[in-house]
Amino acid sequence: MSGGAGEGARRVGRPRADQLRPDSGRPPREELLCAAAELFTVKGYAATTTRAVAERAGMRQATMYHYFGGKEELLAELLESxxxxxxxxxxxxxxxxxxxxxxxxxxxxxxxxxxxxxxxxxxxxxxxxxxxxxxxxxxxxxxxxxxxxxxxxxxxxxxxxxxxxxxxxxxxxxxxxxxxxxxxxxxxxxxxxxxxxxxxxxxxxxxxxxxxxxxxxxxxxxxxxxx
Incomplete structure (x- = not known):
């Protein structure tokens, strides 16, 4: 069941550090959501760490926190989408x-x-x-x-x-x-x-x-x- 519809202010992020997916063309926030969707559904939500999401998206964990506050925020936006x-x-x-x-x-x-x-x-x-x-x-x-x-x-x-x-x-x-x-x-x-x-x-x-x-x-x- 529909782009996320999450509410609330988002922190402004820095450019990605280590681009593991240089050819995707997606903005960093979308890259993180795609990485989270893949890991949550393939490996499981509980077994997925924020570090794993960040690495899959091609950035450092500290950089990820400029876009999302953690796993719950990622999951909430995916569900709302x-x-x-x-x-x-x-x-x-x-x-x-x-x-x-x-x-x-x-x-x-x-x-x-x-x-x-x-x-x-x-x-x-x-x-x-x-x-x-x-x-x-x-x-x-x-x-x-x-x-x-x-x-x-x-x-x-x-x-x-x-x-x-x-x-x-x-x-x-x-x-x-x-x-x-x-x-x-x-x-x-x-x-x-x-x-x-x-x-x-x-x-x-x-x-x-x-x-x-x-x-x-x-x-x-x-x-x-x-x-």
Whole structure:
């Protein structure tokens, strides 16, 4: 699930010291985030040190601290980056009542899967870290809850949601199942990473709407969506 959306002032950094990745062309902060994403998902968050992140990014550990305060700050920004683009889209979709709720829900599901599966690392797996329950990750949890609430609002506005109007618990469960499917796609994608992501995203969106009890939107509406 979306560029990081972390809030708060960042310290100004010095130029990198030892450029182990001289041809990447990425700014130092992005280089550090890429290094952290790789190490957190391959070696594990607990087993990764800030020194290892700095070295992988091609800089000294002391230099890294001019960009990030430590591992938690790196992890928080990575997690927020998996939600932020989807949240921007979700807010826009809520402001388009002229389109059917089913069409908007399908688009949100599809875009979420494209975001979660489009990168080189399985950042969705980091959601399960016990550290994510800490105070440093309140912003990420708020963003994720807002996104989930948009899923529920759109589901509620579909005919299937209307049928469950008197069963709030049933509607909440159906939304949990839809949202859980979308967030769990990385496990499926990891089993066959060569599968075309675009086709996988559409198939997952179709499955999500079937779980929700909603029919797939008409082809003309789908064709109008941005890629």
């Amino acid at each position: 998996t939600v932020a683009p989807s949240l921007v889209l979700a807010r826009r979709l809520l402001a388009e009542p002229q389109r059917s709720a089913a069409e908007r829900l399908w688009e949100l599901c599809r875009s979420d899967v494209l975001l979660l599966c489009g990168g080189p690392y399985n950042l969705g797996a980091l959601y399960l870290l016990p550290e994510v329950g800490g105070a440093r990750f309140i912003q990420f949890r708020r963003m994720r809850l807002e996104l989930k609430d948009v899923y529920r609002t759109l589901l509620d506005a579909t005919p299937a949601g209307g049928e469950l109007a008197g069963d709030r618990a049933g509607l909440a469960l159906r939304n949990d199942l839809v949202f859980g499917l979308i967030e769990g796609v990385m496990l499926i994608h990891r089993a066959d990473p060569a599968r075309p992501v675009a086709a996988f995203a559409e198939a997952t969106a179709d499955a999500a709407l079937r779980i929700a009890g909603v029919g797939r939107p008409s082809p003309p509406a789908q064709a109008a969506r941005p890629g």
